[in-house]
Amino acid sequence: MSHDADAAALDDPTTDPREVAARAAAVIAERTGVARHDIALVLGSGWGEAADQLGETVAAIPSHEIPGFAAPAVAGHVATTRSVRLAGTDRYALVLGSRTHLYEGKGVRRVVHGVRTAAAAGARAVVLTNGCGGLNTAWTPGTPVLVRDHLNLTATSPLEGATFVDLTDLYAQRLRDVAHEVDAALPEGVYAQFRGPHYETPAEVTMAGRMGADLVGMSTTLEAIAARHAGLEVLAISLVTNLAAGISPVPLSHAEVIEAGQAAAPRISRLLAEIARRI
Numbered sequence: 389m390s391h392d393a394d395a396a397a398l399d400d401p402t403t404d405p406r407e408v409a410a411r412a413a414a415v416i417a418e419r420t421g422v423a424r425h426d427i428a429l430v431l432g433s434g435w436g437e438a439a440d441q442l443g444e445t446v447a448a449i450p451s452h453e454i455p456g457f458a459a460p461a462v463a464g465h466v467a468t469t470r471s472v473r474l475a476g477t478d479r480y481a482l483v484l485g486s487r488t489h490l491y492e493g494k495g496v497r498r499v500v501h502g503v504r505t506a507a508a509a510g511a512r513a514v515v516l517t518n519g520c521g522g523l524n525t526a527w528t529p530g531t532p533v534l535v536r537d538h539l540n541l542t543a544t545s546p547l548e549g550a551t552f553v554d555l556t557d558l559y560a561q562r563l564r565d566v567a568h569e570v571d572a573a574l575p576e577g578v579y580a581q582f583r584g585p586h587y588e589t590p591a592e593v594t595m596a597g598r599m600g601a602d603l604v605g606m607s608t609t610l611e612a613i614a615a616r617h618a619g620l621e622v623l624a625i626s627l628v629t630n631l632a633a634g635i636s637p638v639p640l641s642h643a644e645v646i647e648a649g650q651a652a653a654p655r656i657s658r659l660l661a662e663i664a665r666r667i
């Protein structure tokens with residue numbers, strides 16, 4: 389099937405999106421020479437270089453050459469999918485260097501195609517990373533925070549039909565324990581996903597805080613739901629790249645986001661590598 393035909397198939401409601409994910413996984417296996425990947429990582433804003441210490445990159449594929457994947461829309465996002473042999477192991481990580489966001493308007497299937505592809509490629513666990521705004525002023529820009537739970541404020545779901553999935557332990561306690569073995573001081577928080585692409589108003593940040601959010605962002609929750617439905621264990625790590633609107637005394641800027649990621653790079657690279665090895 390041609391690349392456009394794969395994209396069209398993914399957008400066709402009569403197609404099971406897992407069929408396109410299976411085709412994507414077959415292309416990944418063929419292009420990387422790795423028949424089965426053990427875990428997957430999705431790199432969000434600020435995490436572009438954080439996967440560089442995972443191990444040896446055995447293959448890199450421009451993501452848009454994989455069925456169902458679109459070219460990235462945001463500056464600072466990396467558009468390659470890599471196969472990495474985890475240092476000191478015989479296990480392979482599939483590193484998705486970019487994601488499709490809900491705010492791109494391409495539909496929820498595109499948003500979660502990466503995690504469905506990871507499951508089809510054999511992964512048992514996925515590490516979702518993101519850059520986000522923080523409500524806790526003790527979390528200065530550059531602070532990594534484990535997602536303990538989420539508020540999905542997108543008013544949508546990646547699941548279609550009567551697909552009832554239990555989300556009680558969505559962000560697996562086992563994987564958060566693994567992360568805490570690596571860094572016992574890692575804080576945990578509740579992540580609220582807004583649709584974006586605009587940042588929140590100060591009133592919306594106040595609302596999110598009263599509803600229990602510690603972090604605000606534009607990704608992750610829909611992917612986590614789809615990942616759990618596909619049978620993956622989920623770990624999510626947020627990099628607070630800015631204080632949320634109204635918490636911060638200064639307006640938000642994308643430049644600030646990129647800067648915070650660069651400053652945090654050594655710490656989050658080590659963190660990600662150690663966690664990936666132990667999962």
Ligand code: 8IG
Binds near residue numbers: 604645
């Ligand atoms: I990076 O403050 C980043 N992404 N919704 N709010 C939302 N998304 C974000 C923010 C933020 N910072």
